[in-house]
Amino acid sequence: MEELITVKNLSFSYPDGQQALIDVNLAIYRGESLALIGPNGAGKSTLLLHLNGILRSNGAVSLLGSPIDESNLKWARSRVGLVFQNPDDQLFSPTVFDDVAFGPINMGLSDGQVRQAVTRALGLVGMSGYEKRSPHHLSFGEKKRIALATVLSMSPEILVIDEPTSNLDPRGKWSFIGVLERMAGTKIIVTHDLELVGALCRRVVILDQGRVVADGGTGDILADKRLLAAHGLAPDGADLKLKRRG
Ligand SMILES: Nc1ncnc2c1ncn2[C@@H]1O[C@H](COP(=O)(O)OP(=O)(O)O)[C@@H](O)[C@H]1O
Numbered sequence: 001m002e003e004l005i006t007v008k009n010l011s012f013s014y015p016d017g018q019q020a021l022i023d024v025n026l027a028i029y030r031g032e033s034l035a036l037i038g039p040n041g042a043g044k045s046t047l048l049l050h051l052n053g054i055l056r057s058n059g060a061v062s063l064l065g066s067p068i069d070e071s072n073l074k075w076a077r078s079r080v081g082l083v084f085q086n087p088d089d090q091l092f093s094p095t096v097f098d099d100v101a102f103g104p105i106n107m108g109l110s111d112g113q114v115r116q117a118v119t120r121a122l123g124l125v126g127m128s129g130y131e132k133r134s135p136h137h138l139s140f141g142e143k144k145r146i147a148l149a150t151v152l153s154m155s156p157e158i159l160v161i162d163e164p165t166s167n168l169d170p171r172g173k174w175s176f177i178g179v180l181e182r183m184a185g186t187k188i189i190v191t192h193d194l195e196l197v198g199a200l201c202r203r204v205v206i207l208d209q210g211r212v213v214a215d216g217g218t219g220d221i222l223a224d225k226r227l228l229a230a231h232g233l234a235p236d237g238a239d240l241k242l243k244r245r246g
């Protein structure tokens with residue numbers, strides 16, 4: 001399998017000194033659907049921000065064999081499509097069309113190609129016909145879909161998506177999982193939602209306190225309740241007793 005992204009000895013601290021990643025090593029292969037899970041504050045979002053060069057730590061992350069740096073940043077951002085957890089961080093234009101067209105225009109596509117890319121992306125997320133609507137006035141679930149479309153319009157090689165189902169009701173969640181399931185290509189999904197992991201991902205990486213603590217097949221990892229509990233991803237024995245009494 002072709003290695004699309006290579007993370008090598010990546011350590012990262014925020015300017016205030018908070019260490020968020022410690023010696024992370026990870027290879028991501030073409031066509032795989034990988035879940036990145038871990039408790040709050042584990043460093044998941046920080047790692048995602050490194051995958052398309054929003055955060056950079058001297059050559060620790062390579063895309064298709066090239067270390068991501070100043071010189072290839074625009075290319076890296078168009079190849080690795082990052083969908084933020086909060087759609088309001090992704091949507092800033094007066095119309096849905098403008099938001100979804102932003103990436104393709106920035107890539108220098110012609111008007112016709114831009115329109116085609118927007119139509120295709122909105123179709124993929126089930127939002128055809130929303131071009132003239134204001135992203136501001138959409139429901140949360142609709143915003144999540146449009147945020148995904150703003151990335152899909154660039155036809156990225158890799159889709160990286162932060163907590164896609166957080167704050168969605170069960171119907172919204174399963175319909176969004178359906179959208180992701182129908183999507184071909186390489187996917188990296190950050191989530192706490194083990195149902196989503198089971199439905200969409202073949203491989204699971206657990207991050208805790210900035211370190212990769214497990215990397216394996218979804219079946220094995222989800223069956224390992226002790227591992228999940230040790231990293232705050234499943235109730236431990238004490239929690240279970242409390243629940244039963246309540
Ligand atoms: N902008 C920031 N400035 C300082 N510390 C941050 C910033 N963003 C995140 N952190 C810290 O980095 C660590 C990892 O955070 P994050 O990557 O957001 O974790 P996760 O996405 O797994 O919840 C946490 O300790 C968090 O408080």
Ligand SMILES: [Mg+2]
Nearest residue numbers: 044045046162
């Ligand atoms: Mg996060």
